[in-house]
Amino acid sequence: MARELAAFIQKGGGLITVDDLSHYEVKEREAVRGTYRGFEIISAPPPSSGGTALIEILNILEGYDLAKYGRSARAMHLTLEAFRRAFFDRAELLGDPDFSKIPVAPLIDKKYAREWRESIDPAHASPSKDLRRPASFSQLEQFARLHPSSMRESQHTTHYSVVDPDGNAVAVTTTLNESFGSGVTVEPLGFLLNDEMDDFTVKPGVPNTYGLIQGPANAIGPGKRPLSAMTPTIVLKDGRLSLVLGSPGGPRIITTVANILMSVVDYGMNLQEAVNAPRFHHQWLPDEVYVERGTSPDTVAMLQQMGHHVVSEDYWSDAECIAIDLKTGERLGTSDVRNNGKAVGY
Ligand code: DON
Numbered sequence: 001m002a003r004e005l006a007a008f009i010q011k012g013g014g015l016i017t018v019d020d021l022s023h024y025e026v027k028e029r030e031a032v033r034g035t036y037r038g039f040e041i042i043s044a045p046p047p048s049s050g051g052t053a054l055i056e057i058l059n060i061l062e063g064y065d066l067a068k069y070g071r072s073a074r075a076m077h078l079t080l081e082a083f084r085r086a087f088f089d090r091a092e093l094l095g096d097p098d099f100s101k102i103p104v105a106p107l108i109d110k111k112y113a114r115e116w117r118e119s120i121d122p123a124h125a126s127p128s129k130d131l132r133r134p135a136s137f138s139q140l141e142q143f144a145r146l147h148p149s150s151m152r153e154s155q156h157t158t159h160y161s162v163v164d165p166d167g168n169a170v171a172v173t174t175t176l177n178e179s180f181g182s183g184v185t186v187e188p189l190g191f192l193l194n195d196e197m198d199d200f201t202v203k204p205g206v207p208n209t210y211g212l213i214q215g216p217a218n219a220i221g222p223g224k225r226p227l228s229a230m231t232p233t234i235v236l237k238d239g240r241l242s243l244v245l246g247s248p249g250g251p252r253i254i255t256t257v258a259n260i261l262m263s264v265v266d267y268g269m270n271l272q273e274a275v276n277a278p279r280f281h282h283q284w285l286p287d288e289v290y291v292e293r294g295t296s297p298d299t300v301a302m303l304q305q306m307g308h309h310v311v312s313e314d315y316w317s318d319a320e321c322i323a324i325d326l327k328t329g330e331r332l333g334t335s336d337v338r339n340n341g342k343a344v345g346y
Pocket residue numbers: 154155156157175176177178196199227228229230247248249250251253
């Protein structure tokens with residue numbers, strides 16, 4: 001297969017060789033873990049930014065009584081500010097851990113979230129261009145200085161969640177990046193090639209296909225893996241399986257999973273309601289809030305008054321999730337109403 005694949009790619013002018021493929025290894029990595037209001041969050045570690053960003057977002061939000069605010073403009077504003085800060089950190093600090101030191105532990109530290117909260121104005125949007133990492137939390141600033149090397153430099157993603165009758169859970173997200181990847185099928189082998197190179201920082205300061213401005217830790221290099229936003233997530237309550245979550249959606253994957261989790265934990269929705277609810281997204285740059293169809297116009301007006309640049313869109317992502325009824329153990333499959341997925345039982 002490697003020989004056929006390399007020959008096919010080279011015929012098309014591509015660079016991949018049999019030697020590259022023989023050096024490729026699948027890596028098993030420790031999941032990142034955090035907590036949110038008594039739930040344990042287990043999610044994807046670098047080179048995905050998903051789990052780290054999700055836990056950073058949740059840590060920031062844990063300091064606010066979101067249940068009291070309900071799904072209001074005020075709660076949305078605080079959530080957007082958490083999204084903005086986590087994506088700011090993602091852009092500067094995250095990449096392939098085999099090549100740069102990635103400061104996951106300080107990023108998912110609750111103390112760090114507390115520092116970030118102090119920079120959040122409850123009534124006004126923080127302009128992304130003025131965002132600065134909390135000065136009193138110097139560890140991450142020092143990190144950037146100590147690692148100069150890291151400073152120099154459906155559209156086809158699928159998520160599925162599985163829980164077997166014994167309660168074993170799997171959250172899988174797999175990606176070709178854009179729709180049909182590179183649009184090239186390896187003829188003798190019958191599969192598509194991805195276009196994942198765009199998940200790297202192709203050029204500092206230049207947005208990728210998802211509008212992300214990324215940092216040097218995610219620069220292209222030989223043997224390197226690109227930074228991802230995939231966020232396959234398993235949530236436990238009192239040590240027992242509670243939720244299995246995930247979605248496609250590029251950078252919106254992270255905020256889709258956060259939206260769903262908060263809708264369940266903070267706003268008391270069942271998982272299907274949480275999956276159906278209109279989503280909102282912020283990724284630091286561009287400094288815009290994206291809201292899905294169905295978001296209340298009053299809420300949009302209030303966000304605008306706080307200084308957010310709101311862009312209304314149709315819909316995005318495709319969350320395919322499972323909740324476990326903690327009393328009966330029943331597995332409750334939920335499929336995203338926006339697409340053609342399906343919950344199946346066995
Ligand atoms: O790994 C990533 O972050 C991207 N390749 C995901 C792309 C994606 O989800 C596109 N689907 N809508």
